[in-house]
Amino acid sequence: MIYMLESSIRGGICQVVKRLSRCNNKYSKKTYNSKEKSKYLLYLDVNNLYGHAQRQSLPFENFRWLEQQEIDSHDVSKVSDDSDKGYILEVDLHYPQSIHDNHQDLPLAPERLKPPNSKYSKLLTTLYDKQKYVIHYRNLKQCLELGMVLTKIHKVIEFSQSKWMSVYVDLCADLRKKAANDFEKNLYKLLVNAVFGKSIENLRKHTIVKLARKYSGRHGAQHLISKPNFHSCEIFDENLVAVELKKTEILFNKPIYIGFSTLEISKSFVYDFHYNFMNDKFKCFCLLYMDTDSFIYEIYCDDVYDVIKENIDIFDTSDFNHNNPYRIPLVNKKKIGNWKDECAAQILTDYVGLKPKMYALKIEGEDRVRKSKGIKRCIVKTITFEDYVDVLQNQPETPFEKTQNYIRSKKHCVCSIEQSKVALSYKDDKRYVLSNQIDTLPMYNL
Incomplete structure (x- = not known):
């Protein structure tokens, strides 16, 4: 059981789906063109995603393998999310071609694979069929509801489950709401995340x-x-x-089943929002970028804030201005599992994404957000939105590099290091990039 779960720990999904976009709506006066379709860019983030997952039913005892006869008669679709018994399965799944178009932004059942010409394996969302894929039963139910086909069940672990962590998570959430300073806010958030972190600790690295x-x-x-x-x-x-x-001996005393279940349930939550809420509320939209607990969407509609107002129960609008032009009430502050507009109701006007962890945003027409993993913040501040766009559109042969200074200690000798590092790159191997260098497609069976 430990080997099965160890090999199936999959972190958060991070990918660039569309690489460039600009809004066009009545609130963006600088970019608005009434002759073109109304288009919004929306940057959403979940409040404490892993905390929300830890409030759900989690495994705690009575782990056992199901016998073959039990597997043959097992129907996962009839097991409720809050059942006393839960399951982790090793299955084969078929991804029908008939649903490829609808799933191309965010394919189900992500898996760790090595992209073409890459040295390292990465967590990819693909349209491949899945072989011996280890999955939580809640995620499997979701995959089947959204059109995937279960072809074979290899193994099943049964366990007792309950919402035994919800009291602790709710307590930390309440204390965080009452926090008077940033230190306390971060403390109560980290107290929840620390439990998750210890549950997936890799003892083999000790x-x-x-x-x-x-x-x-x-x-x-x-x-x-x-x-x-x-x-x-x-x-x-x-x-x-x-x-x-x-180590010659390893004592597996960390509850890896909690970490696995937390990761799986958190994925099912964001998938549910994308496929059920977004598909239900908007006729025309596409995903631009996602990173674990956040989405950046391109949405064609008359007024996206009307939809937020109508579904206020699942949104945290506490960061909006009191006199916001959308007349949205300020509610659900820090409520776990609610979606928050990261721009605080300001208009996200421009987006450019080069690769995971490397993107830039303009809010109200001004450079506000620039990200480049591995580059110091003080260096990122010297890079402009236009630099990102230039690298995307012109694909320079000379890498866009920046020089950074570090203080390092080696053998307890402190020294200063100057390093030249690629700050921006247009090369993204997680998805197929089309010839226009803007649109992408997931990897799929040819």
Whole structure:
């Protein structure tokens, strides 16, 4: 069971679906053209997504494998989300071509694969059929409801489940609402996230470090280096060496089933919003960018804020101005699982996304958000929105690099390092980029 869950820990989805967009609506006076269709850019984020998942029914005891006869008669669609018994399954799934077009923005059942010409595996949303895919039963129900076909069940783990963490999560949420400063706000959020973090801690990465002051002898460096679990060593001086050893025994005492279930349930929540809420409320929209608990959408409609007002129960509008032009009440402050407009009702006018963790936004026509993973904030501030667009459209042969300065400690010697690093890149291998360099498609079976 541990091996099955370990191999199926999948983090948050991060991808660029469409790489460039500009709004055109009655609230964006600088860019509005009444002759063209009304278009909004909406940046939404979930309040404490993992906290919301931890409030749901989670495993806690009575883990067992189902026998083959039980598997043959098992119907996951009849198991309620709050049932006393829950299931984690290893299955084969078929992705029918008839639903490919509807699912091209955000395909179901993401999996860790190595993209073409890539050295590393990444979490991809693909339209491939899934083989021996480990999935929580709530996610499997969702996949089947949205059109995927279950072709085979290989293994099933049954367990008892309940909402045993909801009291703790709700307590932290209430204390966070009452927090008087940023420190307290962050503290109560981290208290929830820390539980999740410890539940997926990889015990295989734990090591043993021994310090040796002599070469020979029972506790000398030679004796340690000759051990079969020797990993590496670091020499500090002629009389001191640190030897790193791998553990010969591992006690699996972390509840990995909680971390797995939290990740799966959180994905089912964001998928539910995309496929059920967005599809139901808007006839024409597309996903531009997503990162774990946030979406940036391009929506064609008369007034997107009317939809927010009509469905105020699932939105957190506490950051809106009291006299906002949309007449939306300020409600649901920090309510777990509610969606929040990251622009606080200001108009998101322009978006450009180069690759995951590398995008820029203009709010009310001004540069407000610029992200580039691995680049220091003070350096990112020197990059403009136009730089992102230039890299996307012109694809320069010379990499867009920035120089950064670091203070590093190696062998307890502090030094200053100057490093030149690629700050912007148009190369994204998580999806197929079309010839216009703006639209993309997920990987699929040819």
